[in-house]
Amino acid sequence: MSRKSARWGLVIVFLITVFLSYFIKDLRFNYVFEDFFPVGDADLKYYMEFREKFENDNNYLLIGLENRPSIFEQTFLSKVDSLSEKLRQLEHVNSVVSLTTSERPIISQAGFYRLPYVHIEEPERYQQDSITIYQSPLLKGSLVSNDANAVAILLKHDELTSKKASDEFASTTLATIQSFNFDNYHVAGKIHAQKVFVSKLQEELLIFLSASLILIVFFLAVTYRSWWGVLMPLCVVLISALWILGIIGAFDKPLDFIMVLLPTIIFVVGMSDVVHIMTKYIEQLRRGNSKISSIKTTFKEVGLATFLTSLTTSVGFLTLLTASIKPIQGFGLFTAIGVFVAFIVAFTLIPFSLLLLPRPHISKKLIHRSRWFKVLSNLFLKVLKNARWIIWVNLILVVLSIYGISMIRINTRLIEDLPDDDPLKQDFVFFDENFGGSRPFELTVEANGDHSIFDLPVLHQIEHISQYLTDSMYAGSVVGPHVIVKSLNQAVNGGNSNAFTLPESNYEKRQVGKNLKRLLKRNDDIASIVTDDQKLGRISMRVGDIGSELSLSRTRRLRRYIQETTDPAIATYKITGTSNLIDKNNEYLARNMFEGLGIAFAVVAMIAGLLFRSFRMVIVTLIPNVIPLLAVAGIMGIFGVTLKLSTSIVFTIAFGIAVDDTIHFTSKLKLELDKGKSMLYALKSTYLSTGKALMVTSIILSGGFLTLILSSFGGTFYTGLLISLTLIFALVIDMTLLPVLILHFSGKTRVEKKRNEG
Template sequence: MWKKVAIITIGSIFILSFVHLYFISQLEFDYEFENFFPIGDKDLTFYQTFREKFENDNDYLLIGFENEPDIFEYEFLQKVDSFSNALEASDHVVSLTTPTRLFNPVISPAGLFKLPVLHIDDPSRYPQDSSRIFKERKWVGSFFAEDGKALALVLKHTPLIQKPAADSLVQTVDRLAANYRLSPIFLAGKAKAQGVYINKMKTELAIFLSISLVLVTTFLILAYRSVWNVLVPLGVVILSVIWILGIMGIFNKPLDIMLVLLPSIMFVVAMSDVVHLLTKYIEELRQGLTRLEALKITLKEVGLATFLTSLTTAVGFLTLFTASIKPIREFGLYTAMGVFVAFILAFSLLPAILILIKKPPVVKHEKNRRRWLLFLMRSFNVVLKNYRLIFTLFLGIIIVALIGISRIEINTFLLDDIPRDDPLRKEFLFFDDKFGGYRPLEIAIEVKDSSKNVLDWEVLEELQKVENYLLEHYEAKNMLSPLQAVKSLNQALNGGLLAYFNLPDDQRLQKKIKKNLRYLKRSNADVKLFADDYKTSRFSGKIRDIGSKLSLERNATLNQFFQSDIDSTLVDLKITGTSLLIDKNNQYLTQNMIEGLGIAFLVIAVIVALLFRSLRMIVIALIPNIIPLMVVAAVMGYFGITLKLSTSIIFTIAFGIAVDDTIHFISKLKLELDKGKSLLYALKRTYLSTGKAIIITTLILAAGFLTLILSSFGGTYYTGLLVSLTLTLAVITDLTLLPALLLLFFKKRKT
């Protein structure tokens, strides 16, 4: 009967596995910048409305070129102009603003005339043109670099462009630049970053899968030294990865920068389940039991503990669902599902295979067992003799950790996860250094007085205050607003003279400008400035990527300026845009992390309470798992590792996995105590019987996560490094502090 059940189980699992393989083939990679906006935030709702009226502030590609000794060279400017002509006719290009076609408008009774900023066909005028450009300053920092050795083009592409179209656009830009021998070329924008990120994700997924496979195989060979004992658990682990990826395919969930970690995590988590089951099974076979008897005892004694550890690990990941960021939520959800998939396969497929195959060779390894027993005996004796000292030492560690924790900063940059020497980051930093930044700045303008609009002089005077503030405190570049448009119109009505690029005080000139509003549309860039019959408008520009911490501080000061210096009865101003929304993620980090850990602590407390029905035991079980988190947080503080989107998940993941060792330890302790043993005897038996498994599984998990340090993404690197460190610290506390706490505070039972 058991063989029949085993055959049906194996057959069903393999049929389902082929279904999952089909859906894996449908999986795609995705890096949607907008997915990282905080869900449910009122500023997101506002921005979505703002975007419908105007445009997405991320639908731009910045293109930069350098030239020596400077850009005012005939051949170079001709190549840039030809490149611009060819690019403008390409797919996905809405408009292109290029320095070779910039002009100053002049309005006369005869109509509108466009005076070129650069006379690219007449090199004799280059000295005069360059002198005027840097004297007027109107285009410097936006299209012309301060040092005169670089220029920038602004390409507006189709809205919310997806990867295939983005890749095509970037390839077109690179190809045309090569055709016109324009090198080096610098690109910045979502269309560029999206392709690079996804290509990196694909490469790293392949690397992580390969390393994880090698790591698991190597461990199995070293641990069991048998073909069957390697191939069978390896098959279970691989199928666990296939199933969870297949489930993602079924739900049409693409792999993003977070979920690329999933296969590596599944390898080590599934391996942990398999090791516990197989090790106990082989141990029972060593006692001379039959396969079926050994399997029944294994499922009975290991099943509950492994289920509880799977539960705690899944809860650790599920707590990420409290985050306000969609990719983190989905990462937590699918990884938690994967943990249970691994548990189900380990306790269905593996027993079924063990029933059907011949009895695996059981090597006694007496010498190895004696070494482990001697090591654990010595360790336990050290703890027993020094448990008060151990408790005191950990109190000192807590104090040092609290100091380090106080030094943690919450901060992130738009390309924080990309190494400084990466070509993508260098290209983006080029625009930070040469053109005042690539980070969008958006401020929504809404006229409150029903009798006025954004072109009334009282409103424009208020906007002038805002512009002055942005220039002084934000160093904003490439700024567009109704104010800029009206100033340009005033200059155009006065022969294009720079002295008239301002708001005139003369009422006669004001009336003249109002009569010529038909020329108001900015001809040098296709940017929508007005909506709702001129009742709403925008300040739009670029600033340097100064980091979310400083940016949020500046935004808070700017909001105070709006309240104190701007007439709120006349005009309402609100900071918005994609940069603000990414920055706001950091405001949720601490809250999300505390909520997630709180839920995890609660679940662990419930499990311990069910086992021991003791509040004191709940505290004893939690402390050894909280201290490693505190130490890792202190490491972040002392070494300047900032808390950001990618590192905030470390604590909940690490806690959910690290607590598994504690669950195994106290579950075994409970079994010994239920036999009527004294605390000291039960603790010794628990220490000697679980110590090896706890150490080995921790080594597997830590090594598995440590492979992530090979990632070129900073967040993935620190996730691997810090989770591995947390797991290592957790096993140390479980084998030192946990027994010490039990000896000090647990209510002792008599024999």
């Protein structure tokens, strides 16, 4: 390659960088709750049909307002009423329900009229009002807390599909609440949580990039102790990051809480490529070779291995395409692209730059006198002397890991990733403790045969299920067709709280039936509970954020209860809703993880098979990379780190990156064997040649991922910590167990066989 070609190469790299950097302006942050539904699931299809017939069960905000010692204070109730009215006037608001807007329907000979539950302007009636309120199942624990210290406002809003519209509405609503200067207020709901999450994502992306940059500069300065040894690798990772961010912007892919990991990963993976190149180049210069000769040797010996490691790392990320969740699929695809982007940048920018730069001043001291050579020589001898102990220690580690794995739990919460002192998490906990929860939970009931939803046999079944939901699932604010009929029965009985039951006497049945027909004709609100043909109804409630493990267990018990206590000839029931779909992700986590790892194992096995054409070497290559995964999984189980959406991707990512060391080691071993060396001599030469690069890259990779522990999201924290641990385990095992396995289980290589035959 001529200097002119190198200059043109740098110009092309520069132009591509400018072109892709243009699209970075199109990057946007987003956190769309519905994106985390399991793709292709039958329940998802049913839920989409449910939304078409009724409404999106997540288009609401819960507003909690505290007042101590009691909510029954005129100034407070007046402010609640004014806030309710002001919220109702906001754009995109469909309805607002609060204690001060709730009324009891009365049906008498004088006609139909409504009475307020609380008479705001008449404080002398508060005591009687409180008795009436706490006798109402529709209000107690739903709009008023059991201790009478808080009220809730339920605000339903339009479907807001764009981030801008959602953020503006959330901000306007929050500003409206703050304008009334309540002592304590709490807000929960999808659009509010999304706004908070996206804001945190933007902050943390900057933190991760800054921390990674500082860490990389530090390691490079310590390792190479020269300006070009710092600047050149830094240019590679920065340009790689610009390229992949530009590609993401060009494809209009939003950055969610998983995608913000990508720049950090590209930083550390790109640095791994650079370290292997730079270490080999310096080694060749130290041997007294010319600059051109050193460049050629470096790219001949490191090029194939680095390509293979980029391939295996990309495959590790591409296996995430087997996941059932779109954000994980997108993360896997774009990170895999980013890994090869880093490879392309490293193997164009570095050779072009090295060719144009003057030969660096490198100490020509003999290789065998260097500090690294002495350390690695002593370590290699200790590995050979303690081969049996190394095998036994790893066997014990595997046994302990399997024990830990048996303790792993699959569990996730909607806001578990946030720390306990985060205001958003505290708001959700407030609603869990005072109002039955903030997670929507839905059932549909379909009347069969000649029955309609409002037939008493159907309503009695619904009533029994509703009672089970309240008693066994601790659901709050259960609403369904039975509530409509019970409210009408209460109305025809003069508003008596004791009459909030299904009609029993013939008179009640006639009166309720007559008024129900009138209600169905003029009340559009019922359309959100019952379809026009009165064959399909909805039972809606809120539950606490108890975790998917417990939620799925309760859901299974609910299904059994329905199966055992209801007659399908009368009506059939189906669980649906957004919370059910999020919980169902747990059923896919383990399967997706094993599918991804299986694909990654197969690719690594294929590469090892092509390199050595030996089944034994395939096994030898896989074992050192399986043990670190088992060890980290065992640590998760022993220390109670649950397997969830964020931590489930750790294993495929870690395997794809950790196997790089093994590929570099075995690729170098093959080159040494092809030179006609014996297995022991080739193994020693490989150990001494690759040892420094493996250690340096592993430290940089681990340090880079450790920057993720700065995250306030628990999932991101554990992702960084667990991947770092996996890489450290992989390094230790590659430097100890791998040589032992190669020496004792590889058998004669093709090169040795040819030499013996000769």
